[in-house]
Amino acid sequence: MKRIALPFLFALIVALPAVSLPGVAHAQRRSPLADAPAIRKRVELRDTRLEFGVGAGSTINQTFYHGVLVNGHLGFHFNDWLSVAGIGAFNVTSLSTGFHDELQSSLPPGAPEAKDFRAPSAGTANASMNKISAIFGGQLEVTPFAGKFAALGALFAHYDFYVFGGGVGVNLAAANSTSAPACTGTHSGDNDSGCTVTGLKVGGTFGAGFHTFFNNFLALNVELRDVMIKDNPSGRDVNGDRSSDNRDLTWTSHLMATIGLALYLPSTAGISP
Amino acid sequence: MKRSAVCLFVLIAIGMSGTQGFAAPAKAAKPAKEAAPDVDNAESTDAAGAAGGAAAVGDTVDALDLSDAKDKGSDEAAGAAAVKSSTTLSWQDIVVVPRKRFLKSGRFEFSPFTGISLNDILIRHYVFGLDLNYFFSNALWFGLQGTYYVKALTEREELIGLQYNRIPTLNRYLYGAYLNAGYAPIYGKFALFNKSILHWEIFASAGVGFTQTEIIPRIPGDATFKNQSITPDFAVGGRFFLFDSLTINYAFRDYLVLDKFENTNRPEKQSSADAKAAAEGKLVHNVMFYVGIGVYLPTKFQYKTPR
Numbered sequence: 001m002k003r004i005a006l007p008f009l010f011a012l013i014v015a016l017p018a019v020s021l022p023g024v025a026h027a028q029r030r031s032p033l034a035d036a037p038a039i040r041k042r043v044e045l046r047d048t049r050l051e052f053g054v055g056a057g058s059t060i061n062q063t064f065y066h067g068v069l070v071n072g073h074l075g076f077h078f079n080d081w082l083s084v085a086g087i088g089a090f091n092v093t094s095l096s097t098g099f100h101d102e103l104q105s106s107l108p109p110g111a112p113e114a115k116d117f118r119a120p121s122a123g124t125a126n127a128s129m130n131k132i133s134a135i136f137g138g139q140l141e142v143t144p145f146a147g148k149f150a151a152l153g154a155l156f157a158h159y160d161f162y163v164f165g166g167g168v169g170v171n172l173a174a175a176n177s178t179s180a181p182a183c184t185g186t187h188s189g190d191n192d193s194g195c196t197v198t199g200l201k202v203g204g205t206f207g208a209g210f211h212t213f214f215n216n217f218l219a220l221n222v223e224l225r226d227v228m229i230k231d232n233p234s235g236r237d238v239n240g241d242r243s244s245d246n247r248d249l250t251w252t253s254h255l256m257a258t259i260g261l262a263l264y265l266p267s268t269a270g271i272s273p
Numbered sequence: 274m275k276r277s278a279v280c281l282f283v284l285i286a287i288g289m290s291g292t293q294g295f296a297a298p299a300k301a302a303k304p305a306k307e308a309a310p311d312v313d314n315a316e317s318t319d320a321a322g323a324a325g326g327a328a329a330v331g332d333t334v335d336a337l338d339l340s341d342a343k344d345k346g347s348d349e350a351a352g353a354a355a356v357k358s359s360t361t362l363s364w365q366d367i368v369v370v371p372r373k374r375f376l377k378s379g380r381f382e383f384s385p386f387t388g389i390s391l392n393d394i395l396i397r398h399y400v401f402g403l404d405l406n407y408f409f410s411n412a413l414w415f416g417l418q419g420t421y422y423v424k425a426l427t428e429r430e431e432l433i434g435l436q437y438n439r440i441p442t443l444n445r446y447l448y449g450a451y452l453n454a455g456y457a458p459i460y461g462k463f464a465l466f467n468k469s470i471l472h473w474e475i476f477a478s479a480g481v482g483f484t485q486t487e488i489i490p491r492i493p494g495d496a497t498f499k500n501q502s503i504t505p506d507f508a509v510g511g512r513f514f515l516f517d518s519l520t521i522n523y524a525f526r527d528y529l530v531l532d533k534f535e536n537t538n539r540p541e542k543q544s545s546a547d548a549k550a551a552a553e554g555k556l557v558h559n560v561m562f563y564v565g566i567g568v569y570l571p572t573k574f575q576y577k578t579p580r
Binding site (some may be wrong): 118 | 391392395429432435438460462465468469471475
């Protein structure tokens with residue numbers, strides 16, 4: 001039995017590749033679409049074009065004051081998915097948040113009572129608060145997603161989705177006309193009075209956005225941006241040492257959403273093979 | 274010697290059978306090719322013409338194919354021989370207008386999700402939930418949503434005591450149940466670095482339900498009370514279609530909670546019932562962002578229009 005089985009086993013092992021190889025050849029049927037780009041004759045809406053953008057927006061999730069912003073954007077697209085850009089945003093006006101108003105209504109208008117000695121007056125609390133005045137930065141943008149969409153099956157448009165990251169300089173200013181002295185390195189003021197964090201702060205920015213194209217050179221641009229800088233919007237003690245100074249600065253997130261128009265030059269877009 | 278001869282015979286026999294198996298479809302394909310012009314004349318001039326002459330044979334097979342669900346099993350099995358026989362048939366991969374990647378009409382969606390609250394700077398909620406939706410069409414659905422919340426106080430909340438000698442009045446969310454309707458008016462696709470195409474949609478949704486909330490007493494030892502708050506909700510979100518039965522979903526949903534908060538002047542050690550009677554009502558926006566997956570049943574769908 002053993003003598004018969006071994007040769008058969010040997011024959012089977014040798015023969016199996018011969019049987020299976022044609023099957024492999026079957027599986028390797030080559031589609032004419034293999035290695036082809038996902039889209040042919042695609043309108044290259046970004047490739048080697050300049051982008052000018054203007055818009056408006058607002059900070060979101062701020063503690064005390066929202067900034068109403070106008071913003072500008074100048075970028076160059078190296079190809080359809082990579083670009084470099086400079087951005088600027090300027091605070092036009094500020095709106096107090098709901099939290100700010102609630103806090104103000106709970107604080108004493110004048111000097112606090114003895115039992116409430118740790119609470120500042122409403123005016124003192126306001127005096128040390130700050131707001132974003134202006135933002136300048138440079139960023140690298142990657143556009144991995146681009147395509148077309150249909151709205152209600154009737155309106156068709158090109159769009160792209162991009163993410164970005166870079167560095168920023170943020171100018172901070174006192175939120176109110178009556179302001180506490182600027183914060184310095186150490187012991188700017190005790191926690192009864194606070195200090196105002198002002199001046200240029202360097203940090204990072206990142207975010208995402210999308211363009212919806214009206215034609216080959218004009219698009220609607222919506223963007224969500226986070227700006228991270230070392231800040232202390234309240235101007236009061238954070239680290240618990242009972243004094244307000246630059247040691248109370250912590251990395252703080254400033255989210256903002258903007259909407260605007262983007263103009264692409266040259267006005268004609270290339271077509272991919 | 275005799276043994277070697279047997280081995281050689283077996284080897285050749287198996288090898289031959291393999292070659293025959295490979296060659297067989299080519300013979301079988303010949304009649305199909307011959308029959309192609311008749312089918313072409315009858316039904317598929319439009320599809321074949323549009324796709325170009327090279328696609329003629331491939332499209333004759335495809336133009337009569339009204340179903341894609343059955344095609345994946347039976348089509349592949351039946352058409353395998355023909356496809357294997359000729360590389361020309363692979364032109365059937367090319368269609369002028371590709372179909373929608375995903376059909377939802379008449380299917381259920383089970384969508385577990387998780388998310389985070391966005392708009393409250395004092396208290397953050399993480400949500401774990403499940404959407405159960407039924408699609409009446411590709412764009413319209415009704416569904417039930419259940420949510421469970423986990424709270425986390427923010428750094429800002431902790432600083433209020435230090436900076437202003439104040440304790441904020443806060444409620445936490447416990448769970449919720451909502452009846453929602455949704456509509457997806459925007460459908461699109463994108464190319465990922467021009468290598469692959471992914472389909473997606475954007476939807477709007479609205480509904481009503483209730484949210485169970487509980488106060489966080491300013492004095493930790495004080496009794497708490499819970500509220501069943503009527504909660505209308507509105508959402509904007511989207512789906513990315515990955516497979517026949519799987520999507521990745523995301524949404525921004527605003528829950529308008531008609532909540533009751535601990536009274537600002539609550540006396541110490543007041544009972545739960547009395548505290549609830551004296552509670553202050555307020556409308557609160559709870560804006561959540563969540564992501565999840567959508568699993569669809571039945572797992573397959575059937576196209577109703579020709580390719």
